[in-house]
Amino acid sequence: MKKILFVLLSLFFMCSLSSNAAVIEGSVSMSDKVPKEFFGNWKVVSVCTKSTDKELINSKSMDIWVLSRTGDIISLSNPLSGARAQITVDDVKGQTVKFEKKSFYPDEESVETPILTLQGDNFTGVDKISIKTFQNGKLIKEDYVEYQVKGTKISGSGISGIFGM
Secondary structure, eight states: OHHHHHHHHHHHHHHHHHHHHOOOOOOOOSGGGSOGGGOEEEEEEEEEEEESOGGGSOSEEEEEEEEEEETTEEEEEETTTTEEEEEEEEEEETTEEEEEEEEEETTEEEEEEEEEEEETTEEEEEEEEEEEEEETTEEEEEEEEEEEEEEEEEESTTOOSTTOO
């Protein structure tokens, strides 16, 4: 009888331990920390400040960025080029946001990291891009490009004074 009671108590104890070990895991989304004024349409001027390969880059360019959010997903699109990507928010400190966009192709992978500081209807910051080129699965080249960026709000949340209002 003592053996049966011991076995039952042992089983009960082990079951209670295993149920405590099953912890629900998850991560906190940073997308809800992004100031709403970042979302909308932006005219963005980029000037290259660093590059390991001058043939890869434009020294100066102008783009349109459309930043939008649906739930926890933030998208960045460019109606001029047709490019569209989901981006990850790495960090938010006040009006400064650090995004990340990863792209994978058969022979190339790139990581783009814009760090932008919002100032009213403008932002300034840096856009860092690392590009790895592969051949037959082996890394053959690694490049780095850095741009100073300035954005001016065209439309969207937070725009003010465009019509003198």
